[in-house]
Amino acid sequence: MKVEKDLFSPMKQMIIHGGKPLQGDVWIGGAKNSTVALIPASILSRTPVTLEGVPRIADVDNLMDLLAEMDVRCDFRETTLRIDPENIKMSPLPAGKIKSLRASYYFMGALLGRFGKAIVGFPGGDDIGPRPIDQHIKGFEALGASVKNENDQIIITAPSEGLKGAKIHLKMPSVGATMNIIMASVTAQGQTIIENAAKEPEIIDLATFLNNMGATIRGAGTDSIRIEGVDQLKAQIPHTIIPDRIEAGTYVSLAACIGNGIRIHNIIEEHLDSYLAKVEEMGVVIDADEDSLYVYPAGDLKMVQIKTDVYPGFATDLQQPITPLLLTAKTGEGVVIDNIYPKRIGHIAQLQKMGADIKVEDNIILVHPTAQLHGAEVTAGEIRAGACLMIAGLMADGTTTIDKAGNILRGYDRVQEKLEQLGADAKIVDDPDVPGVMDPVEN
Secondary structure (H helix, E strand, O other), rough: EEEEEOOOOEEEEEEEOOOOOOEEEEEOOOOOHHHHHHHHHHHHHOOOOEEEEOOOOOOHHHHHHHHHOOOOOOEEEEOOEEEEEEOOOOOOEOOOHHHHHHHHHHHHHHHHHHHHHEEEEOOOOOOOOOOHHHHHHHHHHOOOOOEEEEEOOOEEOOOOOOOEEEEOOOOOOOHHHHHHHHHHHHOOEOOOEEOOOOOOEEEHHHHHHHOOOOOOEOOOOOOEEEEOOOOOEOOOOOOOEEEHHHHHHHHHHHHHHHHEEEEEOOOOOOHHHHHHHHHHOOOOOEEEEEEEEEEEEOOOOOEEEEEEEEOOOOHHHHHHHHHHHHOOEEEHHHHEOOOOOOOOOOOHHHHHHHHOOOEEEEEEEEEEOOOOEOOOEOOOOOHHHHHHHHHHHHHOEEEEEOOOOOHHHHOOOOOOHHHHOOOOOOEEEEEEOOOOOOOEEOO
């Protein structure tokens, strides 16, 4: 198979020749926000792990590189990832790859659960405002671990007698903290109770994965999760990752903005309830069957007000992908308030370059009808901002160049291939202003 060594480098561009109606079928990949937790969680197993439905995204490649640092072998073919942690060694994970993705922090809980110790560089990820890890740390400390910071690293150590179950109340239902505490506590002594836990589908996916390896986790998907510690975990059967609700929502927005009839396959509709309610409130017509949605060409749409919230509320990761759809409304003023990450507004200045009638006041996004966008050179500051600009570029007249398009590749499975299947003229290319980009090689 012909691949590029730097396929997922942030220094990519997406070149879009917009204004073409799209139609056809698109298949949604496995959930990014599950995958980036399941891969670290795999090291808790004493036997090889098989994950199916794995998306082809940059974060997966980066996590595989981190596993290699610990002598964990990986084999990724098509959508199946096999991970063999049988010869794993305890190894510090310093800055570097750690800085490239936020989800690297899941190695804290996974390493602590497997070895009783974790040395991990401070995580990186998208610049969307403060995302502290204090709740993760407090959870580890409640289990008996000591935590200290040294040389830009977090060092977490269990006591000699091991971690012990505890009652942990989260001050807010953090997905990351909930997952990390689950991973640390599955092999702790006794019972752990996580109160005010996050309820996202990805947490249920993680719990299912771990339970199938011998863990005892109850209540995932509710605000109270109970974990009975076990001695060790062993993978027995392949685990199929749930569909990506954020990718699905992004394609719903794309289909409503520029589609001439698009069917979106491999979805779980209930995971999108809050999002679809807003899209349909605008006037978009959608037919649903067992595992797909058909989005009809949009007619006259009306503005809506959107407030993001924790699941099952409107997902913060979908406020940017829905913004281009708001621009297509005929009258009124749209309002977007992100209660999770109020500073998630970097896409607004980029949309203004394309002619969007949109602005920010006190972190509140105000959207007005925009008859036509025009192509421009814009920058994808992070994953979901990139998705927003991608949709806007497909809508716009002329050519749109999205710099730092590697950020889109961090979260969207085989995006160029999927867009081309729908009839889009969109290509991922090397940024010509960045020296030293490698040529394609045989692999």
